[in-house]
Amino acid sequence: MADLYIDLVAPNGHSYKQPTGLFINNEFVPSTGQKITSIDPATDKPIATVHAASSEDVNRAVNAAKAALVYPSWKLLPPTDRGQMMAKLADLMEQNRELFATIDAWDNGKPYHVALNEDLTEAITTIRYYSGWADKTFGQTISTTPEKFAYTIRQPVGVVGQIIPWNYPLSMATWKLGPALACGNTVVLKPAEQTPLSALVFANLIKEAGFPPGVVNIVNEYGKEAGAALAEHPLVDKIAFTGSTMTAREIMKKAAGTLKNITLETGGKSPLLVFPDADMEQAVKWSHFGIMSNQGQICTATSRIFVHKDILEQFLVQFKQAIDSTSKIGDQWDESTFQGPQVTRAQYDRILSYIEMAKADGAVVVSGGGKHTPAESKNKDGYFIEPTVFTGTPDSSRIAREEVFGPVVVILPFSDEEDAIRRANDTTYGLGAAVFTRDLTRAHRVAAEIESGMVWINSSQDCDPRIPFGGVKQSGIGRELGEAGLEAYSQVKAVHVNLGSML
Numbered sequence: 001m002a003d004l005y006i007d008l009v010a011p012n013g014h015s016y017k018q019p020t021g022l023f024i025n026n027e028f029v030p031s032t033g034q035k036i037t038s039i040d041p042a043t044d045k046p047i048a049t050v051h052a053a054s055s056e057d058v059n060r061a062v063n064a065a066k067a068a069l070v071y072p073s074w075k076l077l078p079p080t081d082r083g084q085m086m087a088k089l090a091d092l093m094e095q096n097r098e099l100f101a102t103i104d105a106w107d108n109g110k111p112y113h114v115a116l117n118e119d120l121t122e123a124i125t126t127i128r129y130y131s132g133w134a135d136k137t138f139g140q141t142i143s144t145t146p147e148k149f150a151y152t153i154r155q156p157v158g159v160v161g162q163i164i165p166w167n168y169p170l171s172m173a174t175w176k177l178g179p180a181l182a183c184g185n186t187v188v189l190k191p192a193e194q195t196p197l198s199a200l201v202f203a204n205l206i207k208e209a210g211f212p213p214g215v216v217n218i219v220n221e222y223g224k225e226a227g228a229a230l231a232e233h234p235l236v237d238k239i240a241f242t243g244s245t246m247t248a249r250e251i252m253k254k255a256a257g258t259l260k261n262i263t264l265e266t267g268g269k270s271p272l273l274v275f276p277d278a279d280m281e282q283a284v285k286w287s288h289f290g291i292m293s294n295q296g297q298i299c300t301a302t303s304r305i306f307v308h309k310d311i312l313e314q315f316l317v318q319f320k321q322a323i324d325s326t327s328k329i330g331d332q333w334d335e336s337t338f339q340g341p342q343v344t345r346a347q348y349d350r351i352l353s354y355i356e357m358a359k360a361d362g363a364v365v366v367s368g369g370g371k372h373t374p375a376e377s378k379n380k381d382g383y384f385i386e387p388t389v390f391t392g393t394p395d396s397s398r399i400a401r402e403e404v405f406g407p408v409v410v411i412l413p414f415s416d417e418e419d420a421i422r423r424a425n426d427t428t429y430g431l432g433a434a435v436f437t438r439d440l441t442r443a444h445r446v447a448a449e450i451e452s453g454m455v456w457i458n459s460s461q462d463c464d465p466r467i468p469f470g471g472v473k474q475s476g477i478g479r480e481l482g483e484a485g486l487e488a489y490s491q492v493k494a495v496h497v498n499l500g501s502m503l
Contacts, residue, residue, distance in 0.1 A: 023203035023218040041109035044381035053219035058229040061217040065186035068214030075184035083134030090128040130178030147500025156184035158237030161230035166192035263478035268431030271424035272302035278436035290460030296407035300432035309413040348383035351406035358399035364392035431471035
């Protein structure tokens with residue numbers, strides 16, 4: 001059908017054919033539901049309109065995934081063959097690196113050079129990493145008695161529903177697809193409605209890489225409808241979700257009806273601790289990157305910075321200098337842009353409301369504190385916000401406790417190590433944390449005491465597909481990435497063999 005593809009030319013001159021349908025059984029098909037219009041956040045102008053799945057469409061996708069699991073059986077395909085398909089997919093992604101960077105920059109608002117050099121590198125590495133695991137996930141034999149032989153089989157969970165966030169559209173999809181496919185599962189993937197475009201182009205590569213029909217299905221939809229349909233569907237064996245803690249609670253409720261296996265990566269209010277012996281230049285550089293990169297739209301963003309009271313003033317001065325010298329705000333296509341627009345008008349308004357609330361509560365503005373108006377006339381309606389730094393607010397304030405998900409940070413003093421750890425842990429979240437010190441004994445001691453799934457020592461946000469990622473408390477359940485990520489997409493079956501005459 002003609003409306004299942006449209007020709008697009010991005011602002012950087014990259015022209016391509018954009019699929020707009022639902023991807024089910026290796027084909028793009030129209031939906032029976034409404035449509036989603038993607039907006040360029042730098043200009044507030046539409047990019048493209050794609051089909052949005054209804055619950056009926058989600059059911060079609062789930063049934064396709066279930067059929068692919070059974071015949072021709074994806075889970076019984078020799079695992080080396082699965083790995084070869086995944087390696088080919090990674091090669092195809094490499095060949096189309098510039099295209100994907102263009103789409104995610106346009107659709108999401110992140111700088112093109114960041115999407116190209118950081119996001120795509122991570123996405124390609126993730127698929128390639130898990131391609132190597134496809135034939136290396138297996139069970140074990142277990143010694144018991146001479147009369148008994150026991151062993152385990154590691155098998156796929158089954159049909160997996162995967163719900164992807166908008167802050168890293170393609171790389172977050174690969175975080176979930178990589179281990180799921182390596183373990184032999186089939187997938188129904190729902191991209192975020194705010195960034196629906198790159199996953200559909202990615203679908204073309206899935207087919208080109210040789211994946212059988214129904215192994216990967218992609219359905220764009222508004223989260224409440226499609227997410228609920230996946231979480232409640234009796235043929236979906238597992239839900240993997242990345243997004244807000246509030247949405248995760250709703251998914252858990254719906255998944256409880258069929259006791260689904262779940263993996264949740266949710267919100268954060270990550271602390272970053274700077275001790276007086278820290279390398280100040282490195283602490284400022286990484287602290288700035290930890291909150292201001294990706295427009296502050298990072299689940300692990302170190303948005304609570306605790307600095308020892310003896311060096312607080314020096315840190316504040318240098319942090320502001322880092323913003324003034326590094327955080328150029330502009331559209332996605334300028335090579336010198338550090339901070340692009342926020343992803344949507346709703347997110348832009350939400351961040352500004354938090355900034356105004358903090359001011360009303362008496363927080364001291366060190367830098368920024370409002371919307372940014374670009375000099376370029378074409379971007380006057382874009383969703384740009386100044387990188388904003390607050391201090392002088394209690395730990396109990398909303399700006400210090402709630403996830404803003406934008407370029408907003410609170411920098412506060414602490415008195416000693418005990419004080420720093422206590423306040424770092426005084427949160428319902430526990431996703432990431434960072435510690436800056438030259439004292440290695442202190443670094444490891446504090447890392448062990450902070451209640452979070454990940455701790456960076458003398459860095460921030462330098463994630464790697466080979467290292468587990470996940471949180472504690474209300475920051476999620478389970479782990480993604482690394483060998484640990486395979487645990488979420490496989491299950492162990494025990495086999496008991498009687499070799500004697502035991503009663």
